[in-house]
Amino acid sequence: MDDLAWQAGNYGGLPPRKVGLLLERGHLDLVIRAAKERGEWFCAEGAVAELCRSGEFTRALEVMDPFVATGWRTALWARADILLRAGRTDEALDLVRPAEEGHTSQAACRNFAELLARAGRVDEAVDLLVPHLGESWIRTDLVKITEGQDRDERVLELLAPYAEAARRAREEGRWGHSGSDAQELQAQVLERAGRADEAIRILGEDMTEGRHLTQNTLTAYAELLARHDRLDELRELATGDRARTVLDIYAGALRDRGRAEEAETVMRDALAADDWVGYRSWLSSVLLLDGRLDDAITVAEPGFSWYDCSNLLSPLVHPLLDRPEELLRLLEHPLTVPHHGHQEFQHHWLAFALAGLGRAEEAIAVVEAHPDPWTDSSIVRAGLLSTAGHLAAAAAELRDRGTIEARRELFEVLVRQGRAAEAIAVHPTVAEQRAAEERAAEARTEAVALREDGYSLEPPF
Structure with a gap:
């Protein structure tokens, strides 16, 4: 369980991007094997998603079972998701149902509410979230899980007191009020309920009277106007001290309607003035x-x-x-x-561009003339060789280096060469990665002099 939590928190093992690369190239069986034999969490996740897309729920459960057996809560939720997709709703809900005393856990309630909503039990989901609506992220999730569920009127009733509290907070100068998002959420639900004009009217009054707490509310209003072709009102809004916040929304709306030249003129005029x-x-x-x-x-x-x-x-x-x-x-x-x-960044970009054009020797000359002190030069050279299409030379460079980081990079080169099984075998295991990280942390602690506040006296700070 500790290894799984470390993988999830540090993108350890084979991370999602590399798993995706394998799946894109049709190596599902290899991904399943890596999940089973190496305990690779992201391989399990990727394989399960692929199997569920093709309706192979029994195989997906088999992939997930060893991870569930550890008792890791994230794996239990993944199994519940598979069961729900397979139509085994009661099993899914029973697997992760919060204990009665656990209802104070907002994260557990939120996750279970989403599962209930997906199972068609929307009212139960809403009831579960109601005690926690004082939290902004819970209100956002309420709006999300009820979309298209014919519960907009109830959601609006629940959001109304928070939106009104935000308006009062602005009038009273309480800028840190927790309901600062409630006005735009209210407008969002009105809009999806077919009441866009009402949403525009309410937010417009808030703008006129200065009854909003954050720029996000102003941005939400501008985007609402843009979606409903209220360009005259949007142009008026994008003036004065609000221009820096919403002028790009107005210009974007013009471009979306085929008026690119007008949008460019608007922005050039703004630049001339400010x-x-x-x-x-x-x-x-x-x-x-x-x-x-x-x-x-x-x-x-x-x-x-x-x-x-x-x-x-x-x-x-x-x-x-x-x-x-x-x-x-x-x-x-x-x-x-x-x-x-930050000159080294530009040199890296220049080398990358040259390598992309097949000019590997010139690219390597650039990075050798301007070395990055924080990056292994062998890995940089191998990356440029790979970009230039010299995969065999890149692989040889990385094999010779043999470090944890070099083996990570070698993985992608081998996959590009069509040697996916070898790529997985050479990629450092979770245990190797953790051990290397611990050694590096110990070395940093021993070698780096620290100031009184705990920060390094030498770069990288």
Whole structure:
């Protein structure tokens, strides 16, 4: 049970992405075997999902049974899910039904309520959540599990006092009130009940009178207007001190209706009046989406060297990671400058773009000239060789290295070579990963001098 909890909390063993890679390539039987022989939790989860999709519920239960036998609660819930999908509703509910004294556990009640709703016992589900509606996440779950269940009127009755309390809290200046989400949830339920005009009217009055606690409520109102073609009201809303919050929603609504040029003009006018990074970010991203890379660079370039989350180079790089020719064009553009204090990121991107074009030697030369002090150089070289399509050379590099991290990387190279069974065998086991993590933690504790507050005196801090 301890190993399973560690896997789930640390993405240990074979993580979901790697399990997905195996399943995409048709290796369901290998995934099932890894779950059974290696105790791989994410393999069990992935195999069960695949088997349930094809209606093989008996096999799915067989995969899950060894994990259930440990007594781990997450595995019990997974078994209950299989039983419910198989139409064995009473068995599913009895397996995870909270004990009477356990009703104070909000997480248990929420999970069981979702199961009840899926089993068609919606009123029981709602009753179970009612004592906990003071919590924002429980209210959100109430709205979620009742969607399409013909219970909107009851949900609205339950949400009404929380929405009113939020309005009073704003009037009284109590900004930290727990009901800050209730107004948008109320509007969401009204909208799905076919009462969108009422939702717009109520939230509109809240906006006019300043009776909302968070920007999320303002954003929800703007998105509601956009969904129902109330663009004149949305344009008016997206002015003054609210422009930074909702102007992108208005511009997005224009684009959704085929008015891209008008949306661009709106954002460029906003930039001319208020040179705010948010406007640059939105405009550069949509220009890139429209295939206008040079225009996107021109808009974003003033933010390329900022040393914080407002840096605008990264939002252009990531959509181009699978388009190496355009990525290289971006990174070699004369206006492109390194991150302030983060040059290694740009060198990594440049190497990746070159490798994607098959220029492996040039890519390796870039990272060798600008090594990342926190990354194993052998693994970096192997990654570039793999990206360039030199799988055998990448595999050899990783085999020679032989570390836990190198074996993790070797897994994907071998799968790409069509050697899935070997890939699983070479991937470090849960026990190996845990032992390596413990050794690394001990080494850090021994080797790193700490300040009085417990933080390292040396990088990485």
